[in-house]
Amino acid sequence: KKVYHYREVDSTNRAARELARAGEAEGTVVLAEAQSAGRGRLGRAWNSPCGGIWLSLILRPKLPPYKAQLLTLMAAVAATEATAAVSAVTPGIKWPNDLMINGKKLAGILTEVSAEMEQLNYIVLGLGINANIPADWFAGELEQIATSIMAQSGEAVSRVAWVQAFLRNMEQEYMQAEQIGFEDVLKRWRRYSVTLGKGVDVQLADHRESGTAVDIDEQGALLVRTESGVKTFWAGDVSLRP
Ligand code: BTN
Secondary structure, three states: OOEEEEEEEOOHHHHHHHHHHOOOOOOOEEEEEEEOOOEOHHHOEOOOOOOOEEEEEEEOOOOOHHHHHHHHHHHHHHHHHHHHHHOOOOOEEEOOOEEEEOOEEEEEEEEEEEEEOOEEEEEEEEEEEOOOOOHHHOOHHHOOOEOOHHHHHOOOOOHHHHHHHHHHHHHHHHHHHHHHOOHHHHHHHHHHEOOOOOEEEEEOOOOEEEEEEEEEOOOOOEEEEEOOEEEEEOOOEEEEOO
């Protein structure tokens, strides 16, 4: 499998998408030391200084496009387990795929799907984890909302060991899911979840819903018990209520 490594690129997701469009194989990895235009979910920018791990993976799963979200949950589980394996930090997962520690965000995942006529063409799974970013870098408005492995554990983590552990976990889960489905991924996701059982606010494009997060369904959507019954959310910005 090929690994592309950049000192700096605008966005590894953008680079990976170009490679995927040109026919690059499943399993290709794109890594950058820094990104000048890192992208987050919901059209946000993603800060990507040196010291973090900015990675995109090209996948070509034989799945209908509506199941792509399950690969995002899979990556969140693989990243949680990689972090626990190579550092002293044990993150939890906030739905759908943020890695959290002490209420602050450690990592995020942005999955971009290319599909035509209900057929999945390729997926670019982008993951950013604040690995060795010093605590004082998160000054100002970031201080309350983001952190790094180094800031939490007090020591640098081997980024190579992290990437190896992540890719190993991911490959294992991916092959298992191809054969017997996503049950095990969902089970592990539930185990690491910091969302289930909590009061949540879900911000949608035009309104906000509140309730208690009760479960995820077999496609990875969030089920929230609201005053008007249990509702299913496919997307949206979830905040945990204190
Ligand atoms: C989020 O909003 O939580 C998702 C953040 C995803 C960031 C990663 S860094 C590597 C890849 N390239 C990008 O431009 N974004 C993703």
